[in-house]
Amino acid sequence: MIVVTGATGNVARALLDRLLAAGQPVRALTRDPQRAALPERAEVVRFRPDDPATLFGGATKLFLYALADAAPLLEAARAQGVRHVVLLSSGIIQEGADETHPIHVMHATVERQIRDSGLAWTFLRPNAFATNALQWAPQIRTGDTVRGVFAGGLSAPIHEDDIAAVAERVLLDDGHEGAVHRLTGPAATSNADQVAAIGAVLGRKLTFQEVDPAEAGPELFPDLPPQLRDRLLQSFAETVGVPPEITGTVEKLTGTPARTFAEWARDHAGDFRA
Numbered sequence: 293m294i295v296v297t298g299a300t301g302n303v304a305r306a307l308l309d310r311l312l313a314a315g316q317p318v319r320a321l322t323r324d325p326q327r328a329a330l331p332e333r334a335e336v337v338r339f340r341p342d343d344p345a346t347l348f349g350g351a352t353k354l355f356l357y358a359l360a361d362a363a364p365l366l367e368a369a370r371a372q373g374v375r376h377v378v379l380l381s382s383g384i385i386q387e388g389a390d391e392t393h394p395i396h397v398m399h400a401t402v403e404r405q406i407r408d409s410g411l412a413w414t415f416l417r418p419n420a421f422a423t424n425a426l427q428w429a430p431q432i433r434t435g436d437t438v439r440g441v442f443a444g445g446l447s448a449p450i451h452e453d454d455i456a457a458v459a460e461r462v463l464l465d466d467g468h469e470g471a472v473h474r475l476t477g478p479a480a481t482s483n484a485d486q487v488a489a490i491g492a493v494l495g496r497k498l499t500f501q502e503v504d505p506a507e508a509g510p511e512l513f514p515d516l517p518p519q520l521r522d523r524l525l526q527s528f529a530e531t532v533g534v535p536p537e538i539t540g541t542v543e544k545l546t547g548t549p550a551r552t553f554a555e556w557a558r559d560h561a562g563d564f565r566a
Contacts, residue, residue, distance in 0.1 A: 293350045294463055295319045295374070297339065298357040300328050302423050303380055306456035307355060308334055314464065321347060344368030353463055356380065358402045366409040376412040376469065378462050379403065380455070383419035383474060383537070384527075393527070394520050414468045418455050418475040419537060420447035422556040425486050426563060432490060433566040436498050443484040443502040445531040448476040451551040451559070454542045461545050476539045478550045486553055490564055493557045505529065 294311060298304045299320035311318045312333050321339040322328040330336050337346055341364060348354070348369045354377045359365065366377065382399040389396055406413045428438045455475055462468040481489070484500035491498030505525045513521045542550035551559075 293317045293319055294353045294355065295321060295348060295351045295369075296355045297321045299330055299334075299336070301357060302421070302452040303455045303459070304355065304357070305330075306453040307459050310453075310456055310460045311463070314460070316464070319347075319351060341365055341368070344372055348372035348374050352376065354378070355459060355463065356402075356406075358382075358399050360398070361405075362402045363405045363409070366405060366411060370409060370411055374411065376414070376463075377406055377409070378414045378416065378459055378468075379406055380459070381415045381417045383417045383476070385417055386474075393523055395524075412469040414462045414470070415472045416455065416458060416462070416475060417472060418450050420449045420476075421455075422449035422451050422477065422553055423560075424449065425490065425553075425557075426560070428487060428490070429564050432487075432494075432498060432564045436491075436496060437501050438487045438498060439501045439503050439508065440483060440487075441503060441505045441508050441525065442528050442532050443482065443500050444533055445483045445528050446480050446534060446536050447531060448478070448480050448536045448538045449486070449553050449556065450475055450477040450542070451556045453559075454546075454550045457546045457548070458542060473541050473545065474537070474539050475541050476537055476550070478538065478542075478552055480536050480538065481553050486557075489554045490557045490561075492554070493561045494564060 294316055296304050296308055299322045308320055312331055318334045320330050320334040320336045323339050325336045325338050349372055352375050354369055354374050356377055356379050381403055382395055384396045385400055403415055431438050487498045487500045
């Protein structure tokens with residue numbers, strides 16, 4: 293049995309489909325099973341950390357999203373027989389990184405807790421997610437101009453299903469214990485080019501209008517605390533004109549090249565239509 297946390301998340305949902313297609317027994321953890329709309333073949337369980345037997349009984353492997361404090365959950369998983377945890381971490385953790393960045397702190401803390409747990413582990417460290425482009429969907433549904441920050445910011449966005457494909461192999465194949473896999477898409481693309489690619493899929497000409505980060509931050513990221521928002525904007529600023537890291541990990545581990553941003557846009561065209 294493989295336990296998948298955050299089962300309605302983009303990566304975990306894609307991973308569920310892959311594991312079920314491979315005939316694997318899967319327990320999907322979610323805070324609201326009634327509204328999750330998960331596959332019937334998955335065992336869907338309410339995420340209740342105070343009831344570890346319900347969560348982990350009979351399981352040997354765990355796919356984990358980063359939590360504020362994962363130590364109690366890891367202890368419960370180990371006590372119930374889980375032996376290997378695969379963490380969806382972050383590419384922000386690398387040599388020379390700003391270790392005070394909130395995203396770094398969160399993921400590095402969970403990685404440390406996993407190393408200390410006594411469980412075998414594998415860390416997946418993706419950089420930019422292609423799904424970040426969904427932040428522009430409300431504007432694209434209602435017009436042809438996208439207001440955003442740092443038109444020239446470069447990244448190599450990765451398709452969520454490519455992350456899931458790597459997670460599937462790590463969970464089902466031997467030899468990944470103690471490994472750290474850095475994951476990216478196959479090519480660099482700017483924010484403006486991403487908007488143009490979405491427009492091409494929709495048959496429309498979309499324009500990226502760059503706005504002052506100081507003015508746009510609260511509008512574009514209304515749910516983020518000001519301190520985190522400011523640090524995130526600073527990180528985005530540092531990508532302008534800077535070639536991103538590009539790895540071949542997806543193809544190496546799955547045998548299939550990572551999908552381009554244009555392919556991701558085609559897969560998600562419906563998210564941008566009114």
